[in-house]
Amino acid sequence: MELKHQLPAEHTRRKTGKLFFLKKELLRNKYVYLMLIPVVAYYLIFSYGPMYGLVMAFQKSYSPIKGIWAGEWIGLDNFKMFFDSYYFWRIIKNTLILSFYSILFGFPAPIILALLLHEVRKKWFRSTVQTVSYMPHFISVVVVVGMLKTFSALDGGLFNVVRSFFDMQPVMFLAEKDMFRPLYILSNIWQGAGWASIIFLAALSGIDPQLYEASKIDGAGRWKQLLHVTLPGIMPTVVVMLILRLGAVMNSDFQKILLMQTAPTYETSDVISTFVYRSGILEGNYTYSTAIGLINGVINFSLLLMANSISKKVNSTSLW
Amino acid sequence: MKRSAGEYLFDGFNVLLLCCIMAISIYPLLYVFNSSISDPDALMRSRSLMLLPEGFQLEAYKVVFQNPKIYTGYLNTLFYVIVGTLVNLLMTSLAAYGLSRMDLYGRKTLMKLITFTMFFGGGMIPTFLLVQNLGLVDTRWAIIIPGAISTFYFLIMKTSFESIPESLIESAKLDGANDFLILFRIVLPLSKSILAVMTLYYAVDHWNDFVGPMLYLRSQDLYPIQIIMRDILISSSTESMGAGADTGFAIGENIKYATIIISTLPIMLVYPFIQKYFVQGALIGAVKQ
Incomplete structure (x- = not known):
């Protein structure tokens, strides 16, 4: 009997305790909470709002007038339609191949540049190379693609002038499906390698100079030092950057690809994001393209989780 | 040796x-x-x-400078860069200050919810429909509000705010200052270099923004310079080039090259002088990762 009476009393006491605490906390930090109102509102509307909008992926169509819950529920039909479509393998393949080549050629480029810069003794030369090689980073993607376009003009474009030196026929580079990947990756390296080297340079400057001294005493030359001191020294940074990159393997530079691609190159250039754009925004298949976006987002998220747990085991470096 | x-x-x-x-x-x-x-x-x-x-x-440059589209494009870009960056800085500072208060109830939950948005989102179509439903499409706000906080930059700023000695803030509180005063009079003035870095990064992002305007803007008189340049350089629209019959077709290629120079030169000239702030930003970002 007594126990029965006691329980609710205890419960209410705890509740008022918590309420009392909350009230006190709200009052004490009232200005901080006031500051966070627009922040929370922003994230709720512009980050979680679209996530809520993902329910469209399970509907037949979207009506701007009736709202998000009025659509006819069709379960996983949108996903099935995508898996069965001719484009499914093409855009998955293109996204992965482009990422694979970008990592293969693009990822080592800034590391090599940083290593070269690290070996320079003259400070002025080093900072000159840095300033110059960072420069392309500040050119907008639109201009870079614009440059690619003018350079690949059939008549007197730079690329075709160079081809003519080797007695090769002029080629419409941006309309050749086999040229899309090399152009995309090389221009990315041209634009981004310098800037990306900053992170590795910082890691290099963090290596303990005593290690170099010690290896010198042991008779190691510059090459040996590079292999046994420098490279191990930046490995943790390299691994973290690689994990980040692998986590984004299903992501592609939507902006640049969209600007670069032409209908004749869709076979190699069409990736998930450009497909979603065309099918969603241009053709109005909102629910279908939302479903494709959702698949992409889920894969990306799980890839990142996987990459992170691998790195935890291998290197004891984690992103969080 | x-x-x-x-x-x-x-x-x-x-x-x-x-x-x-x-x-x-x-x-x-x-x-x-x-x-x-x-x-x-x-x-x-x-x-x-x-x-x-x-x-x-120099005829090509003359045509480019006289092209009203480039002129309004530049003005629009200037608006997006200035107003957008101000909104970014204000919102990011508020978020960074609020969430750097260690004693704040609910801080951890909020941080988790915010960090999550870096790794997962609704994607292009739901975001587009949301902006449309909010009635922002074809207004300048569509360019400014949906990206008001970059979570990545927010994390950088928060880390920087956390390095400010707590005793400084405590003593200001004892003197009766509220959190707004502390943020604007103590924390921000102490964070000038991180503010410079954030300003540069946000400003460059706005300057280069192409996808936002492409998705959300319909009226030509709201177009930023990047859209105009896409029309000139990639779509080769002679109408956008401002090359009428009087200038002739032959100069078209020169106009393209001149447009590239005019849009790239300002940043190329300024950048070597502010390089150290950019590098600083890239480094803080890397440490954060």
Whole structure:
């Protein structure tokens, strides 16, 4: 009997305790909470709002007038339609191949540049190379693609002038499906390698100079030092950057690809994001393209989780 | 310490390689610049690498400067850069200050919810429909509000705010200052260099923004310079080039090159002087990762 009476009393006491605490906390930090109102509102509307909008992926169509819950529920039909479509393998393949080549050629480029810069003794030369090689980073993607376009003009474009030196026929580079990947990756390296080297340079400057001294005493030359001191020294940074990159393997530079691609190159250039754009925004298949976006987002998220747990085991470096 | 022959070879090869890298970095811009001031006919016939301009004219620049689309595009971009960056800085500072208060109830939950948005989101279509439903499409706000906080920059700023000694804030509180005063009078003035970095990063993002305007803007008079440049450079729209019948077709290529120079030159000239802030930003970002 007594126990029965006691329980609710205890419960209410705890509740008022918590309420009392909350009230006190709200009052004490009232200005901080006031500051966070627009922040929370922003994230709720512009980050979680679209996530809520993902329910469209399970509907037949979207009506701007009736709202998000009025659509006819069709379960996983949108996903099935995508898996069965001719484009499914093409855009998955293109996204992965482009990422694979970008990592293969693009990822080592800034590391090599940083290593070269690290070996320079003259400070002025080093900072000159840095300033110059960072420069392309500040050119907008639109201009870079614009440059690619003018350079690949059939008549007197730079690329075709160079081809003519080797007695090769002029080629419409941006309309050749086999040229899309090399152009995309090389221009990315041209634009981004310098800037990306900053992170590795910082890691290099963090290596303990005593290690170099010690290896010198042991008779190691510059090459040996590079292999046994420098490279191990930046490995943790390299691994973290690689994990980040692998986590984004299903992501592609939507902006640049969209600007670069032409209908004749869709076979190699069409990736998930450009497909979603065309099918969603241009053709109005909102629910279908939302479903494709959702698949992409889920894969990306799980890839990142996987990459992170691998790195935890291998290197004891984690992103969080 | 004396250098051996091997060392000299190592260094010489290294310098040579880096010189090649510099040449590759600069050459495309040099080519564009030389082409822009070359004579249109010479440019059409030219099959050279354009290490020097062929002939000389500034007609193309005149056409570009007189093109009303480029003019309004520049003004619009200026608006997006200035207002957008101000909104970014305000919102990011509020978020960074609020969530750097260690004693705040619910801080951890909020942080988790915010960090999650870096790794997962609704994607292009739901975001587009949301912006449309909010009635922002084809207004300047569509460019400014949906990206008001970059979570990545917010994390950088928060880390920086956390390094400010707590005792400073405590003593200001004892003196009766509220959190707004503390943020604007103590924390922000102490964070000038991180503010400079954030300003630069946000401003460059706005300057380069192309996808936002492409998705959300319909009226030509709201277009930023990047959209105008897409029309000129990639879609080769002669109407956007401002090249009417009087300027002739031949100068079209020169106009493209001149447009590239005009849109790129300002940042190229300013950048070497503010490079250290950019580098600082890239480094803080890396440490954060």
